Amino acid sequence: MSDEMDEIWELYADDGAQALDAMEMALEALQAGEGDQAEHIGALFRAVHTFKGNSRVLGLSTVESRAHLSEDLIGLVRDEGAELTEEIIDVLIESGDILRGMLDETAVSRADVAPEPSEHLMDRLRAVIAVCKGEEPPVAVASDAPAEEMAKDSDEAAPEAEAEPETEDAPKEDAPAAVNPADNPMFAAMASLDDLPDPTGDRDDDDFFDDDHGDRSEEELAEPEPAPEPEPEPEPAPEPEKTEAAAEDAGGEEAGSGLTRLLDDPVYLKIFTDMVVSTIDDLSLIRDVADGEELPEGAFPKASSLCYACEQLDLTEWVETLQAFEAKKSEGGTLSDLGGLIESLQKLKAADLGGDEPEPEPEAEAADSAPAGSNDTLVSLINDLEEVFEDINQLTARMEAGQAVEAQEFNDLSDKAVKVVTPYEFIRVTEAAMGFADSHKLKDFRSVELKFYEERASVESVLDKGGLPEDLMLPSQRLKNWCSEHIFDTLRDLRIGLDSGHKGSGSTWFPEFEQLMRRAFNASAYYEIETASQLTMALVDLFARTRVSSQSPDVILIQMARGFVDTMELVFDALTQGDTPDIAKIEALFEEAANVSFLASGVVTARSIEQKLGLPKEFHRVLSPESVKSAQSCIDNGLHFFILTCDLNEDDKLAENFLDWISSGKAKMITNVTVFVDDKTIFDFLIAAPMTEDIVAEAVSHLDPSGKKLTLKMALEVVEEAAPVAAAETAASAEDAQIFASGAMTENLKLLEAVGEISAAQSMIGAMLHKASTRDLLYDVQTKMAEAGLPELPLRARGVLRGVFEEYLTEIQAINEAEAQLSSQLSQLQEESVSMRSRPAEVILRPMQTFVSTEARKLGSSAQFSYVGGECSLDQLVLEEVRGLLKLAISDRLRAKEPPSKFFLAIDREEDRVRVEITDNGKECALSDDFKAASHELTRRKGVMRFVTLPNGGVRLMLEVPLHTIVLEGMVVKIGDVRYVLPIESIQRIHQGSKTVPIKAAGNRRMLVVDDNDYVPIRVLSSARTQVHSSGQQLYVIVRNNASRMAIPVDELLGQQLVLLRPLRGVLSMVPDVTGVAILSGGEIGMVVSVSRIEAAA
């Protein structure tokens, strides 16, 4: 504060010196008769006026009074046609000299000067003024009169001069350039010091107080207004009202009991009112931010400034109130004293300054009869409004019937409603009631009616509704009834609005849109369709945000809203028919609305990040698109994620340091959430950092050595290779979405592979045990002995050995049986593992509906998607692959010049592949590069992905994706050195024979003759180096695919086995006729044969 005061006094000295210099120069020019006299007189007036204003601001009453009287004299010359005599110039020169001396003195002392030494100047000025006015020179006043009195006397001595030229015209014309606050740094500094525009309240014509300025921009203020041409024959100034007021004051009006003479002036009233309002605001803020009960020091300067102004305005009661508060500074007041002062000032303001009345006390008239906060209020209000409702209904009926309604009737209704509701002090209900007066058209009337109901329902929502009479029609129920009755009108109006394109700024269309949506909301609430209610408000929110940016809603929103209208029509239609509506589409739209901001931002959804980071539930549904983008970026950059708990509100220093740390680049804040512990608020921060957990823990302990206010709550694991969850596809239920949680999927696959490997190894052990258990050990011993030239064992010895070997074999067989049991269990486990990984295709197809409609909307069209085969069970990895390919293909189709409006998908699982067909009604289109690349890759893996143009119009996508990660039971066969697995379910029989015949019609391909008249084509596997023997015995495995059969020549049957089918990778993907590989029980790799592919190749 002291620095600011120093600056102000320096400004006073500089400005004052400049003003007096200007005064001196003007007088010299006038004395010399140089230049434009009027210009010099104007400059002289402005200089003295500025000086006077500056001295007044600093409370230098004596200085000000001298300048004031000098200004009066100059004013007579400038505005009243008084002749500029040498006497006048002389007295003004003397005045300038005296004022300069005062300036020098006050700039140093920072206090007013004694009045006595300059009394002779005042006498001289009064005398000259009197001469100018043709009056008798006044009698000199006592030299010890107070400065203010002297100034007042001077005013009284020249009432006309003040009443007319100063307060009415003259200052307003010239003063802006002289004392414009925008130009005057002193005023600016003063204003910034304490918002005190003018503390003196003196009746001055300073333009700083000119209410013209109140409505003018700074630029306008900076532009000096041209001085008007002086009136050649000034008419006598009319007696101003203020003079009468002054007379009344002089007559003994009690000071402080009401408005003083100065406050009769609207300009002063406005300035003082603003000052009071500003001070109350400032004091309220000081109170709000106060820490503890101690009275903040900052309140006193505010009170002091206002007190000073009140003193100048003779507002005794105000002064006493403020001085009583100022006394608390030495007495040691509390925060409640400040509250008391604010309350007192508000009361004084209401009493003396008018304007807004303070909030009525709770003990208002209405509260007596209807205590707020209880259901009595509601009951009373409802009962009181019964008649009003009847009137509303009558007027509505007449308007609907096309009958004329007089304007007065609307006014009467409004008055009646206002009269009823006003005592309840629910201001918005009252305002809504007022609206009836101006709503003469049915549409407008209904809007007001609805608004009235809504505001009353708001009252209901905050009141205790317990114990209400059962037959009471609650406002909310009346509102819902009304909306449900009008729902089809509402939807129709919505559709018309949406079809009109909502051109232009949101301010023109949004209010109507919002109102219609609120009706839809209440109609949904009537039928208790919670999701529909939520959806309406979600759409209102989305459209409202568009409105703020002054844009028309984009095509996505319009399409979404159209989808809403379509769906709601069906829903309400079903409800009115007494049917159960299908609300799945509403749920999908609601999910879509919730994710639209993510979609628009081009980021993954919040749910995706929640899953990738495994965020605890308090972080669910709180990630903004910004946070999601930030988190994804940190994941991509391999940063680590942590949750820190911080008690920010408890320790400002810690909060500052912590927030600095997470903004410093050492760590990055993703988001934070509030956690309540009783009534205390603490915060959990999700951060990402390049450092490891121990380093973060160290940083945390450095920030808060106590370890109590900032703690590392947990380190999060980022799940690798997360499955992308497209924003538009989150219509899938949480359970569905969970299946694509990549972590679980990866872990499942690893588990399944581990089980498969154990199973294979276990089968190998089983085979070895079987072999061991069937071995004739005695025979082996005898053979080896014979080969070694040893004599044959005696009979008894053979008998003993046989017994030992049998015991041994019995144990082996027991182990073998145990192994078989274990094998069975492992097989079951393997199948269950596969089952756990499988999901019905439904989980990707249902969200695909939303994807299609959203994509279409994005591209400005609309499309529907339907499907069959949703029950088809597939491994998650396969589903993921299929989903990606479908999205790619559908996106391509929607970008066609003439895109489809309908898609129909059929999905089916075959032995080793999933086959999908999507038929649409669009025109053929060029393939995107992405589509071509995906098609190429799929073909390489023996899949299919291509479009077929249908002869009767439309396009069909043929998609075949090889299956993998499935468990199948197969027959392991050996052909040459290679082992193959033939699916058991495709094997018809095993045949050993030599009878084959060539078929000419089939290019001399040989047919196996199984029975007399049964011919089966022989199909040698492309990769097998087996020659079908034209003679001799050959082993065949006859397989069936649909109606076709094939005889595959093999060298050896190795047995049945459960195998885990794995995808072909690398060079193995080039092997024809096979669909995958599997680890066999001996640890070897087996090629899994695709029967359908053999058939296709044939």
Next chain:
Amino acid sequence: MAYKVMVVDDAAMMRLYISSFLNSLPDFKMVAQAANGQEALDKLSDLPDLDLILLDIEMPVMDGLEFLRHAKLKTRAKICMLSSVTVSGSPLAAKARELGADGVVAKPSGTVSHDLEEKTGDELRSVMRSLVAA
């Protein structure tokens, strides 16, 4: 004269950030603040000239939505939700609209968003100005 604003947020740092943001706007002035809905409700009667309330949702004692219910009956001030849980079209944004929030803006980085001015400043400014102008 600047529009008078009350800030209601349980995070002291957030109140500071919002206050700083308001200080950068010549047409707005923070005249009061509160740490929860109940406290804000208590202050409403002292602020008959209030123009705007910036309101958080998740607060102890009385949350922002409950405050909204009560405040709509007591003040003409426009109420703008400023919360981390009011992302566009989200369920809580929808709820706020249902209860009559005049504006809804999402904090960009959670309950305590130090980057409020940087990331949401333009949007918040536009919303505030459109509300007080309405």
